[in-house]
Amino acid sequence: MEILDEFDIKIIKELEKDGRMPYSSIATTLKISNTMVHQRINRLLEHEIITGIKPLINEKKIGYDWGTFTGLTLNKDQDSNRIIEALKKIPEVTECYYITGSYTLYIKMIAKDHEHMRKLLYDKIDNIPGIAKTDSMIELGCAFKRNISL
Known part of the structure; x- marks a missing residue:
């Protein structure tokens, strides 16, 4: 189709x-x-034009008040598949993108508070072999999110 x-x-x-x-x-x-x-x-x-019919969870309503967009610099870009598999095992990582520019991967993470986010970054993300550096921006709220207009 x-x-x-x-x-x-x-x-x-x-x-x-x-x-x-x-x-x-x-x-x-x-x-x-x-x-x-x-x-x-x-x-x-x-045909994967729609990828499912599922609920959209309002993370803030269930206690996840912190969000970050984090760029990941890898030691070797060819390690990206292994690193993506490790990221999939972290439930708080909700999105992961291949990008161009300064980073190889760009992820979105959610956390309950700043201590939870610190633990995610330092204890989980930074401990994945092959990640050289992270650069995070704190998300202050979503102005809007939508599908492409048909």
Whole structure:
């Protein structure tokens, strides 16, 4: 699937309003069959156009008041796959990106407080073999986060 048609876009927009919306409600709203909605959503998932229908957790509401964006400088860029696997084992690392520029990887971490963040940085991240340096910026809140407009 290379191009989304008008029904794919409409289905995605309905799911963005409420990911728990029953497929039958989407079908009724769009005046299409329930089967068509099921088939379209399965195809969108299969082709990874949508990567799942899951809750978005408000981290601050569950006690994670600190966030950082941290650039990682590696001793050798070819170690990135091994380092990514080590980062995946740290639940507080919620995102990891390959980037260009001064760093090889860029991660987002969340922590309950400054002491928790210090332990994450010094005891976990800095102890991953192959990480030469970290450079963190404290996140003060998300102004907005959204999907690309269809």
